[in-house]
Structure formats: C-alpha cells, structure tokens
Amino acid sequence: MTTGTLVLAAAPIGRVEDASVRLREALLDAPVIAAEDTRRLRRLAGELGVELTARIVSYNDVNERTRAAGLVEELLAGRDVLVITDAGMPGVSDPGYRLVRAAVAEGVPVSVVPGPSAVTAALAVSGLPTDRFCFEGFAPRKAGERARRFGVLADEPRTMVFFESPRRLAATLAAMADAFGAGRPAAVCRELTKTYEEIRRGTLGELAAWADGGVLGEITLVVGGAPEPAGLSDPADLAAAVAVREEAGTPRKQAIADVARENGAPKRVVYDAVVKARK
Structure with missing residues (x-):
C-alpha cells in the first residue's frame, strides 16, 4: 500500500x-x-x-x-x-x-x-555558548511550579533556551535569578527578525529589573548554563560558611544566598547542606 x-x-x-x-x-x-x-x-x-x-x-x-x-x-x-x-x-x-x-x-x-526557528536564531545572537544547549519551551505559569522547575535546572551546565509570554517575562526572570543566581548571564530576544527586533543581554538580575517596566512582543529567552564551581564544594564547608554569617547577624536566607553566589553553587545545594548539617 x-x-x-x-x-x-x-x-x-x-x-x-x-x-x-x-x-x-x-x-x-x-x-x-x-x-x-x-x-x-x-x-x-x-x-x-x-x-x-x-x-x-x-x-x-x-x-x-x-x-x-x-x-x-x-x-x-x-x-x-x-x-x-x-x-x-x-x-x-x-x-x-x-x-x-x-x-x-x-x-x-x-x-x-x-x-x-526562534530557538536557534536566539541562541546564535545571544552571545552565550552554543556548543551544547537544551530547549525548555515555556516555563510553568504558576509560581510554585515555576520555582520547582528552575530548581531542577539550577545545575544544568548547558545553555538553556525558553519561550515566554511578555506578560510573564518579569516574573520568570525574577524566579530564574532566585534559582540560578542573579549574576547568571542571559539574553532576552524580542521580536526576532521583525521591525522592532531587540536583543538585550545582561545578568538575570539586570534583565529582571528591566522587564519589570513592561515588555511587548514575542519573547525567546536564552540563559547561560551553571558555571563550574569556583569555590567551596563540600557540603560541610558550605554549611560552615553559612553558620559563620549567621553568627555575625546575617539572616539565614541571605547567608545561604551569599555563600551560593560567592562559591558558584546553586542556592538549593547550599540550603540542603545547611539542613543536613543541622540534623
């Protein structure tokens, strides 16, 4: 047949x-x-x-x-x-x-x-590594589900490409900054190939602040992968570093964020280390 x-x-x-x-x-x-x-x-x-x-x-x-x-x-x-x-x-x-x-x-x-393809077009102009990448589609709409998804992706070493609605872009970038670190490099590609095409590059923290003012158009978001750990990596050492900051008066949440940023570690990893150390 x-x-x-x-x-x-x-x-x-x-x-x-x-x-x-x-x-x-x-x-x-x-x-x-x-x-x-x-x-x-x-x-x-x-x-x-x-x-x-x-x-x-x-x-x-x-x-x-x-x-x-x-x-x-x-x-x-x-x-x-x-x-x-x-x-x-x-x-x-x-x-x-x-x-x-x-x-x-x-x-x-x-x-x-x-x-x-918006995926490969955005990846090519992002200025981020293109040798290995993954496509994650649209992030979950609900805040809790979005945070859990990004938590899973916090250790992803490949460049990540997402689609996003302009209405949810600011919230998504803020959630990424919280999960991946505000200093993670990224690029927002807006209206690709169209008259008002715009490529805005920066850190997740910078881009979240920019998007908070409102963004229009079709959005493709490119986020750098997790960097190789540059500082402490042993869970006990990470937990000890948090404890030192807490003893100096820094709130635990902020101490975890500081230690994660300074050592190139996801906040989830530092948090788990603190929980394990306190058991």
Missing part, C-alpha cells in the same frame, strides 16, 4: 521574506494542509503569491488529539499532508508532535521543509 507523506513545514517567525522557495512549492502542491490558524495560513499564502488548492483543516492545541486520527486516514489513503503553524517549526512548542508519532506508528514517511 502506498501512503502519503507527512510534511512538517517551517513558517517565517517574522519577515515573510524568510520563507523558503521550498515552502512556497510545498504550499502549492499539498493536497491537504493542516494549519494552526487557517486565517494566518491564507495571509501567508497571499503574501507569497500562492493560490491554495489544498483542502485546509484547522490543527491546533485545542483539537490536536481529535484531529490527528483523521489526518492519519488521509495519509493512509495516499494523500500528502502538510502541517504548518503560525511561526517556526511544527512540533516545537506547537502542534505536530502527536501527529508525527501517529504517522510513524502507521509506517507513514515523515519529511520536513526546514526554515526559520
């Missing part, structure tokens, strides 16, 4: 001029297009001078689970299905993953029309 091919097509993240020739051809030829936003798809096609002849179906976060089965049926019937999201690559913090899994399970070939 001959099946169709599932095609994941990257859409411009800003300027329509970034669309590839292959994307234009794929939109022209596709018999079925699954679009995150059908209106945006038609607008993009108009800007590219493409007259769509495909059957267009909505495929977004709301209907992804239920719509995937029907799209697999199209593929098994021999029709190619092109997936396109509002911007960037389908499946990367956008609909597409579940459909790829379903297609692979049925032996359907999966192809890609590569193109713009």
